[in-house]
Amino acid sequence: MTYLPRLKKDFKERIINSLKEEFGYKNIMQTPRLIKIVLSRGVGAAVSDKKLVDGAVDEFTKITGQKAVPTLSKKDVASFKLRKGMPIGAKVTLRGDKMFEFLDRLVTASLPRVRDFQGVKTSGFDGRGNYNLGITEQIIFPEIDIDKVNKISGLDITFVTSAETDREAKSLLTELGLPFKK
Secondary structure, eight states, X not given: OOOOOHHHHXXXXXXXXXXXXXXXXXXXXXXXOEEEEEEEEEXXXXXXXXXXXXXXXXXXXXXXXXXXXXXXOXXXXXXXXXXXXXXXXXXXXXXXXXXXXXXXXXXXXXXXGSTTOOOBOSTTBOSSSOEEEEESOGGGSTTSOGGGOSSOOOEEEEEEESOSSHHHHHHHHHHTTOOBOO
């Protein structure tokens, strides 16, 4: 028997039927699904110190278990001393089993470590069924060693779903365990 992440198994056995009943879908293929999770970070000080981007890539690789890539600038901006093609950030895209594993660790281990955590905001939906979540400190992830962090910085997490409305996407993410504010 092959390994199946806990959230993926729960999605197949319980969440699909729950969403089907809630929204009255005639076919289970109509139920919204989580397509991918994208973690990204812009490193503004990377213009003067290129090692900061390498640090961000290493942190994302530790957090997700998948190799992150540096993002490159698309154009020259003289006032920022920025040249086209310079590394200015890092990102990683998770799909499949790694996506469900990351979401499970985010909900069960990382978000409870946020100071004065009341839930995630519901204002992060984009109108097309996708959700953006901003994390202010990367040290909430247990994979990051606080002693080896040279600068505390945040990151953005984007949940891309196949939902057509924000209501469907919120219901899907709530069923997957994302704790929204009441």
